[in-house]
Amino acid sequence: MNIKENIQEFQQKLAGTLCKLVAVSKTQPVIALQQAYDAGQRIFGENKAQEMAQKFSELPSDIEWHMLGHLQTNKVKYIAPFVHTIQSVDSLRLLEEIDKQAAKNNRIIKCLLQIYIAEEETKFGLSSSEINELLQSQTYRNLKSCVITGVMGIATNTNSESQIRQEFRTLKQVFEDLKNTFFSQDIRFKEISMGMSADFKLALEEGSTMIRVGSSIFGARNDAK
Numbered sequence: 521m522n523i524k525e526n527i528q529e530f531q532q533k534l535a536g537t538l539c540k541l542v543a544v545s546k547t548q549p550v551i552a553l554q555q556a557y558d559a560g561q562r563i564f565g566e567n568k569a570q571e572m573a574q575k576f577s578e579l580p581s582d583i584e585w586h587m588l589g590h591l592q593t594n595k596v597k598y599i600a601p602f603v604h605t606i607q608s609v610d611s612l613r614l615l616e617e618i619d620k621q622a623a624k625n626n627r628i629i630k631c632l633l634q635i636y637i638a639e640e641e642t643k644f645g646l647s648s649s650e651i652n653e654l655l656q657s658q659t660y661r662n663l664k665s666c667v668i669t670g671v672m673g674i675a676t677n678t679n680s681e682s683q684i685r686q687e688f689r690t691l692k693q694v695f696e697d698l699k700n701t702f703f704s705q706d707i708r709f710k711e712i713s714m715g716m717s718a719d720f721k722l723a724l725e726e727g728s729t730m731i732r733v734g735s736s737i738f739g740a741r742n743d744a745k
Contacts (some may be wrong), residue, residue, distance in 0.1 A: 525728045526737045527559035536729075538722060542586055542713070544734030546571065549576050552738050557583065565607070565732055568663035576602050579730075588732060590644050593617040595691060605630040607672040607713050609731075612645045612654045615666060622665035630669045633714055635694050637687040638676040645673065648694070655702050670711025670729070675719055684719050688726035 521529070530541050530602035545553050546567040553564060557580060566572035567589030576585060576599075584604040591608050599606075600621035609615055609631045622629040633654075636645030646654070654660055672689040680726045695712050713730035715723025720731040 522738060523555040524559040527556055527561050530737070531560065537724065538572050540730050541729055542588075542730055542732045543737050544587070544588065544716070544732050545575070545738065546734065548734075548738050550575055553579055556737060563604075563732075569598040572603070573598045588635065596621045600629065601625045601629070601732055603629060605632065605669070607632040607732075608634045608644065609668075610634045610646055612657060612659060615654070615663065616659065619663040619666045627665065629666045630708075631666050631673040632711060633668060633698075635671050635673045637673040637690050637694075639683075640676055651694070651698065655698070667696075667708055669708050670713065671698065672711075672713035672730075675714075681722060685722050685726060688714050688723055688728070692727045705725070 527543070529678060534541055541555050541565060542563045542565040543561050543699045544565045545556070546565070553674055554574060560644065561581065563584045563586060565586040565588040566575065569587065569591065572585055572587065576583070585599070587599060587606045588608060590610070591606060591614060593614055596614075600618070600657045606618060606629060609618070615631065618629055618631060633651060634645045635651070636647055669737065670693055671691060673687070675687045678684065691727050692712060701711055711729050712727055714726070715731040717733050717736040720728070720733060723731055
């Protein structure tokens with residue numbers, strides 16, 4: 521199938537659910553994103569700040585851009601003027617910089633806390649103790665130009681469905697614990713971003729509100745870029 525048909529298939533799969541599709545467009549050419557846009561897709565996810573900024577300048581202004589990859593603090597400035605959500609917040613230092621750059625641009629930037637749920641050392645993410653320390657800090661309480669709207673996690677790259685399901689359940693439990701402890705009065709805290717091309721069906725069953733799909737929409741990506 522082509523990009524348009526792939527988008528339409530996911531639209532059908534998500535019809536009647538509260539889950540949103542984030543089209544992971546990293547390394548894909550602008551023409552491919554335009555094809556997805558023409559098929560009705562409006563949320564795109566990128567892994568590199570400067571690549572996202574370049575694509576933002578070439579594509580329609582109503583696209584909702586999500587940063588998915590590990591974000592260095594010195595790269596926040598490139599996307600702060602337009603990024604909708606930064607899903608990969610894994611430190612208070614990064615959150616501080618997002619707040620600083622958002623304020624410079626007179627914006628509020630939505631953020632997801634990236635939670636470490638996989639059995640892989642190469643994955644980024646916060647531990648439970650780090651999350652609590654961050655949210656209890658005076659530094660966090662002083663932030664005005666960013667808002668935490670949920671959590672994100674990446675499951676282990678494995679063929680074990682039971683392991684992936686358990687990791688997704690762990691993320692869902694972290695979300696619920698944070699909701700009850702820190703965000704019980706905040707209706708904006710509602711997102712659980714989990715599930716990609718290989719495991720989105722399990723993620724949907726376990727309560728995902730955002731699935732991040734790349735290869736099942738665009739085909740294999742060009743990692744050499």
